Amino acid sequence: MLPARINPPQRRLMGPGPSDVEPSVLEVMALPTLGHLDPQFLKIMDEIRYMLRALFSTENALTFPMSGTGSAGMETCFANLIEPGDRVLIGINGVFGGRMVDVAQRCGAEVVTVEVPWGETFTPDDFLQKARGQRFDLMALVHAETSTGTLQDLSGMRAVADHLGALLLVDAVTSLGGHTVRVDDWGIDAIYSGTQKCLSCPPGLAPISFSSRASEKLEQRSTPVQSWYLDLSMIGKYWGAERAYHHTAPINMLYGLHEASRLALEEGLEARIARHAQNAARFREGLQALGLNLPVAENIRLNPLTVIEIPSGIDDVSVRKHLLEQAGIEIGGGLGAFKGKVWRVGLMGAASTKSNVDACLSGLKNALNAQQ
Amino acid sequence: MLPARINPPQRRLMGPGPSDVEPSVLEVMALPTLGHLDPQFLKIMDEIRYMLRALFSTENALTFPMSGTGSAGMETCFANLIEPGDRVLIGINGVFGGRMVDVAQRCGAEVVTVEVPWGETFTPDDFLQKARGQRFDLMALVHAETSTGTLQDLSGMRAVADHLGALLLVDAVTSLGGHTVRVDDWGIDAIYSGTQKCLSCPPGLAPISFSSRASEKLEQRSTPVQSWYLDLSMIGKYWGAERAYHHTAPINMLYGLHEASRLALEEGLEARIARHAQNAARFREGLQALGLNLPVAENIRLNPLTVIEIPSGIDDVSVRKHLLEQAGIEIGGGLGAFKGKVWRVGLMGAASTKSNVDACLSGLKNALNAQQ
Numbered sequence: 001m002l003p004a005r006i007n008p009p010q011r012r013l014m015g016p017g018p019s020d021v022e023p024s025v026l027e028v029m030a031l032p033t034l035g036h037l038d039p040q041f042l043k044i045m046d047e048i049r050y051m052l053r054a055l056f057s058t059e060n061a062l063t064f065p066m067s068g069t070g071s072a073g074m075e076t077c078f079a080n081l082i083e084p085g086d087r088v089l090i091g092i093n094g095v096f097g098g099r100m101v102d103v104a105q106r107c108g109a110e111v112v113t114v115e116v117p118w119g120e121t122f123t124p125d126d127f128l129q130k131a132r133g134q135r136f137d138l139m140a141l142v143h144a145e146t147s148t149g150t151l152q153d154l155s156g157m158r159a160v161a162d163h164l165g166a167l168l169l170v171d172a173v174t175s176l177g178g179h180t181v182r183v184d185d186w187g188i189d190a191i192y193s194g195t196q197k198c199l200s201c202p203p204g205l206a207p208i209s210f211s212s213r214a215s216e217k218l219e220q221r222s223t224p225v226q227s228w229y230l231d232l233s234m235i236g237k238y239w240g241a242e243r244a245y246h247h248t249a250p251i252n253m254l255y256g257l258h259e260a261s262r263l264a265l266e267e268g269l270e271a272r273i274a275r276h277a278q279n280a281a282r283f284r285e286g287l288q289a290l291g292l293n294l295p296v297a298e299n300i301r302l303n304p305l306t307v308i309e310i311p312s313g314i315d316d317v318s319v320r321k322h323l324l325e326q327a328g329i330e331i332g333g334g335l336g337a338f339k340g341k342v343w344r345v346g347l348m349g350a351a352s353t354k355s356n357v358d359a360c361l362s363g364l365k366n367a368l369n370a371q372q
Numbered sequence: 373m374l375p376a377r378i379n380p381p382q383r384r385l386m387g388p389g390p391s392d393v394e395p396s397v398l399e400v401m402a403l404p405t406l407g408h409l410d411p412q413f414l415k416i417m418d419e420i421r422y423m424l425r426a427l428f429s430t431e432n433a434l435t436f437p438m439s440g441t442g443s444a445g446m447e448t449c450f451a452n453l454i455e456p457g458d459r460v461l462i463g464i465n466g467v468f469g470g471r472m473v474d475v476a477q478r479c480g481a482e483v484v485t486v487e488v489p490w491g492e493t494f495t496p497d498d499f500l501q502k503a504r505g506q507r508f509d510l511m512a513l514v515h516a517e518t519s520t521g522t523l524q525d526l527s528g529m530r531a532v533a534d535h536l537g538a539l540l541l542v543d544a545v546t547s548l549g550g551h552t553v554r555v556d557d558w559g560i561d562a563i564y565s566g567t568q569k570c571l572s573c574p575p576g577l578a579p580i581s582f583s584s585r586a587s588e589k590l591e592q593r594s595t596p597v598q599s600w601y602l603d604l605s606m607i608g609k610y611w612g613a614e615r616a617y618h619h620t621a622p623i624n625m626l627y628g629l630h631e632a633s634r635l636a637l638e639e640g641l642e643a644r645i646a647r648h649a650q651n652a653a654r655f656r657e658g659l660q661a662l663g664l665n666l667p668v669a670e671n672i673r674l675n676p677l678t679v680i681e682i683p684s685g686i687d688d689v690s691v692r693k694h695l696l697e698q699a700g701i702e703i704g705g706g707l708g709a710f711k712g713k714v715w716r717v718g719l720m721g722a723a724s725t726k727s728n729v730d731a732c733l734s735g736l737k738n739a740l741n742a743q744q
Contacts, residue, residue: 002637003419005396006630008412010404017620021405024377029624030402032382033393033574035702040380047375067576068440068601071619075601103600196620202405204439204576204622226598228475229440229447245707247443248389248568250576252401253625258378265374330407335617 011324012356015332016146016305017174018196018203019348020356021260025201028259029252036249044258045239045249051261052207055176055199055269056191058183062210064239065257066230067250070173070194073206075103076230077169077190078140081214083223084108086137089130089164091115091122095147095336096171100140107226112136118337119148119307121300124156131164139166144175146197147335149307149344150300151179158187167214173197176207177264178276178304178348189214195253198276198304200349201260204253264349276303279352283345286361290368295342304348309341311368316340319367327363329356383696384728387704388518388677389546390568390575391720392728393632397573400631401624408621416630417611417621423633424579427548427571427641428563430555434582436611437629438602439622442545442566445578447475448602449541449562450512453586455595456480458509461502461536463487463494467519467708468543472512479598484508490709491520491679493672496528503536511538516547518569519707521668521679521716523551530559539586545569548579549636550648550676550720561586567625570648570676572721573632576625636721648675651724655717658733662740667714676720681713683740688712691739699735701728 013020034041045064053063066076078100082088088109090100093116104111114130116122122141139161143152154170161168167189172181178198183191189211196203210218210232218225218233225231229247237244264272280303284294293309294301310316316333320343323329332344345360347353385392406413417436425435438448450472454460460481462472465488476483486502488494494513511533515524526542533540539561544553550570555563561583568575582590582604590597590604597603601619609616636644652675656666665681666673682688688705692715695701704716717732719725 002634003423003630005634006400006403006416006627008403008406008416008627011406011410013405013407015407018405018407018623021624026402026404026624028378030398031378031380032398033385033390033568034380034383035385035387035390036575038383038696038702044378044380051375068444069619069622072440072601075599079599099600106596106598106600194620196405202622202624203408203620204625224478226478227447227451228471228478229444230601247441248566248575250441250574250625251390252393252398252574252628253576253622255378255380256624258375262374262377324410330410 009328012329012359013351014346014356014360015330016344016346017194017348019200019346020351021200021202022263022350024263025256025259028255031255033251036251037243041251042243044254048254048258048261049239051265054265055261056181056183056209057185058209060183060209060211062215062232062236065205065207065254067247068206069203070192070206072230073192073194073208074100074171075227076206076208076232077192078103078107079227079230080218080225080232081138081167081169081190082107082109083221085110088138088140089114089127089136089166091127091141093120093122093148093150094118094142094145096142096145119150119296121150121152124160127160128163136164136166138169139164140169142171143181144172144179144302144304146174146305147338149296149302149305151302154186167217174302174304177272180273183209195257195260198349199260199264201256204250205257276347276352279347279354279357280306282354283347283357286357290361290365304346304352306345308343308345310343314368314371318371322367322370323363326366327359329360329363381700384701384731385723386718386728386732387702388716388718389566389720391572391718392723393572393574394635394722396635397628397631400627403627405623408623409615413623414615416626420626420630420633421611423637426637427633428553428555428581429557430581432555432581432583434587434604434608437577437579437626439619440578441575442564442578444602445564445566445580446472446543447599448578448580448604449564450475450479451599451602452590452597452604453510453539453541453562454479454481455593457482460510460512461486461499461508461538463499463513465492465494465520465522466490466514466517468514468517491522491668493522493524496532499532500535508536508538510541511536512541514543515553516544516551516674516676518546518677519710521674521677522672523674526558539589546674546676549644552645555581567629567632570721571632571636573628576622577629648719648724651719651726651729652678654726655719655729658729662733662737676718676724678717680715680717682715686740686743690743694739694742695735698738699731701732701735
C-alpha cells in the first residue's frame, strides 16, 4: 500500500539540532528549482559565499557550504588537509572530538590525543604538554561540544599551533551564529559548521572555510584527496570563477541557507549572540529554581545548548516522551558516556526565544511531577 | 549590503538534471522540520525505504538514501565495497565511467578499464575479453550515461560478474524512474541513483541499494571504510532497527524524496517509463524534422536524455542562452569530450511532458533561425 502524503506536526525543536526553522526559510525552499549552472543560481551562490564570510568573520576565498551535513564538513577538513602519515593532535572532551580521531585515522593520520574529562575544556598548555616539543601537521579541537555543552576558549590556540608548526582546525557546528566565531582574528586555518543549529536552516549543508595557509597545503598535496565527493580542489572550481561542473549542487537546500544566512545577518551577529545568551540565562535560572543541576562550570557553558543532569530516580525516556507528547517539545538525551545521565536542551537560532524557554521549563516541571 | 530574499524564476528544466519538480514535492519540503529521532520522522524513513525498494525492484534490506547527491552515492558504493588492493573492472563510455575510475582509485583499488567509444555501449563479451580469465573483486558500469545519452543493456552482465568472481555495481542515476531498473532480477549487488533526474525531487540525496552479497562483503572487511560520512556499517544502524545516531539526517530533503517517490509509484512505474518513452519519441521526431542529427544509435538511446549534435556553424552557447532567455528553457551543453559538440536535452520525471517537448522544439527552431 502506498504511504499517504506526509503531515509532520509543528514541534518546538529544543534538542541538540535540528532547531526550529523560520517560516521564511521553509518558504524559499519551496521556490522553483533552478539548474546548477543557471546565471540566476550562480548569483545566489555568490551571495551565499559573501554571507558565510560575514558569519565566519573571515576574508577567506575558500568559504562555501559542502553538500552534506555537519559531519561531512568535518570529513572535508580532514580529508583535504591530511596526507597519509601526517601527524595530528586532537583534543577530546566529548563525542565530537572522538569522532575527529576516527575520521582523521581513516584519512591515514597518525593521531595523538589530548584528553580532559567530559564537561571540561582545554587550556593551551594541555596541548603544549601533550606535544612535548614534537611537531604536528594539524591540531584540531571542538569550539562547542554538542555532547557536553561546553564552550572552548580558543584564545591562545593559534600560538600553540604555531609552536607545533601545525594548521589549526576547529569544529564550530553548534557555535556559528550563536557564539562569537572570528576565523581571521583567531588564526583558524580550517573550520566547519552545520546549518541546523544556530543558523536554523534544515540539516543538509556544512559551511566550511579554509585560510590561505590551508589552501596552500591542499595545493601542495602529493597524493589525491581520498574523497572525490569532498575534494575541495575540484569543488572550489565550481564555487569559484571557473564554474566547472563537479556534482549537482543541492539547489533548494542552498535557497534555505541563503535565507537563513540573510536573516542571521539582518538581525546582526552581535544581537543574535546576545539573544542566545539572554535566553540561556533565563533558562538556567528556571532550571535551578526547579532544583535541577547543571554539571558544566558556569564560565564554559554553551548558550545554544544546556546540559542538565537527570535527577536520580527520574526516568530519562519517560520525561522526554512526556515533553514531546504533552507539550510538543523535543529535547535531546545524552550521547556516549553521558547517555541516560543528562538531557541536552537546545536554544538555537529561531528556537532561542523567551516563549520556548518558558514552555520548556513548564513542560519539564510537569514531566518531573508526573514521575513523583 | 545584505542580499535580497531570493526570487528564482520558473524554468522548464530540460538539461541533464535537475529536472522540473512537482509543486507537491516542493510543498512538502516547506513543512515543519522534525527531529531526526522523532517517532513521526522514523515512520517517514520507513516509508521511504519501502518506496525505494519498490522503485529499485528489490527486496534488499540495505536500501535507503545517502545524505549527498548522486556522486556521493557513487562514492558510497566504492568506498564500502573496496579494500586497498582490490581488483576492479570498470566500463568507460562517457564521463561517469571515467569518474568511477577516479573514485575507485582513491579508495585504493587496482583498476582495469574496458573502453568503447563515447556514444556506444558494452556487450558482456567486452568485459570478458578484457578480463582474460583473471578474477576481479568488483565489476562496475553505468546503466544510463548522462554524458552521452546511451542506455546500457544489463542482461548478461550478472553472468560476466559471476565468471570474474566479482560483485556487480551499477550507476542508475539517470535511469531510475525513467527506464526499467530491476535490481534483484538482474543480479545487481550495489546500485546508486540521484533524486534530481527521473524522480524529480531537488538534488541532494542519493538512493542506494546493496544486495546481501554486498552487505556480506561490507561486514567482512578487514579495514575500516575510508569515509566516515559514507560508512554504511554505521549509517545502516540509523536507518535500521537500532536508530543509532550517526549524522543528522537532511529532514526536509527526505520529505521531498518521500513525496517524489510516492508520486512516481502512484503513477505506476510501467506507466511512468512508458511516458518517458513516448515523449522521447515525439521529441526525436521533431528534432529530425528540424534536420538535427542524433549521434546515438536508435537501439541504445536513453529516453530521459537526448543527445543532439550541434550543427556546424552554430554557436553552442548562443543557442542555449537564447532558449533560456527567450523561452525559459534550460538545456545542457556537452561534457568532457563532447563539450561544444552536443546538446543534452532532458525529458525527466515531471519534465517529461508533451508541452515541454513542443516548447523545446519550437524554442530550438527559433534559436537556430536567429543564427542563420
